[in-house]
Amino acid sequence: MSEFFDEVSEEVRREQLKQLWDRYSIFIIAVALLVVAGVGGWRAYQYLEGQKAADAGAAFNKAVELSDQNKHAEAEKAFADLAGRAPSGYRMLARFREAAEAATRDKQAAAKLYDELAADHSIGGEQQALARLRAAGLLVDTASYQDMKQRLEGDTGAGAPFRHAARELLALSAWRGNDAAAARQWLDMIALDGETPPALRSRAEALQALLPPVAKS
Structure with missing residues (x-):
């Protein structure tokens, strides 16, 4: 008797499953197809992104070779082209290199490119600070001390990644502007910064020696 009931129960379950399948099979198949399509799409995306990165890497290396051959105009053009189409990592590197190549012909134009990088929050705070420093380094001989201070003062605080170089540029700018108090x-x-690199400390001491003595009260 128990076997009979087991067979009945099994038949009922099969019938229930059949009814469920008849009712929801289209949705199950659709979900399965979406999953397959999603996995396939993700794989395709990964492949395409990898290919883009590989192509960008090759183009970046070719531009570097042009620079190494002192073909700066061609290198600048190649980096500018790469900056417009490469994935984000290579795009940022290309923009920095484009500015560096521009500096060989026009410091003002290069400083403008660095300023654009400094204003781009998408590249990250440290890279923005580096761009500000690069621009200031190009302009230190021509810009006023106030302009240099406006550019770099925010990067001179304790813990700022490029504080040592920023302080040195500001000291040099103040000295050029005959502002001994600011330079000092x-x-x-x-x-006073125990983490100042030795070479920079030596240059600072040399510049300190050029300042007029502090007037005694």
């Missing part, structure tokens, strides 16, 4: 301010910061 930045040189003192350099001297």
Whole structure:
């Protein structure tokens, strides 16, 4: 008798499953197809992104070779082209290299390119700070101390990644502008920072020696 009931129960379950399949099979198949399509699409996306990165890497290396051959105009053009179409990582590197190549012909134009990088929050704070420093380095001989201070003062605080170089540029700019008090301010910061690189500390001490003595009260 128990076997009979087991057979009945099994038949009922099969019938229920059949009814469920008849009712929902189209949705099950659709979901399965979507899953397959999604996995296939993701794989295709990964392949295409990998191919783009490989192509960008090859183009970047060719542009570097042009630069190494002192073909700066061609290198600048190649980096500019790459900056417009490469994936984000290579795009940022290409923009920095484009600015560096532009500096060989026109420092003002190069500083403008660095300023554009400095204003681009998508590249990250540290890279923005580097761009500000590069622009200031190109302009230190021509820009006023106030302009340099506006550019770099925010990068001179404790813990700022490029504070040492920023302080040095500001000290040099102040000295060029005959502002001994401002120059001494930045040189003192350099001297008091225990993490100042030795070479930079030596340059700061040399510049300190060029300043007029502090007037005695």
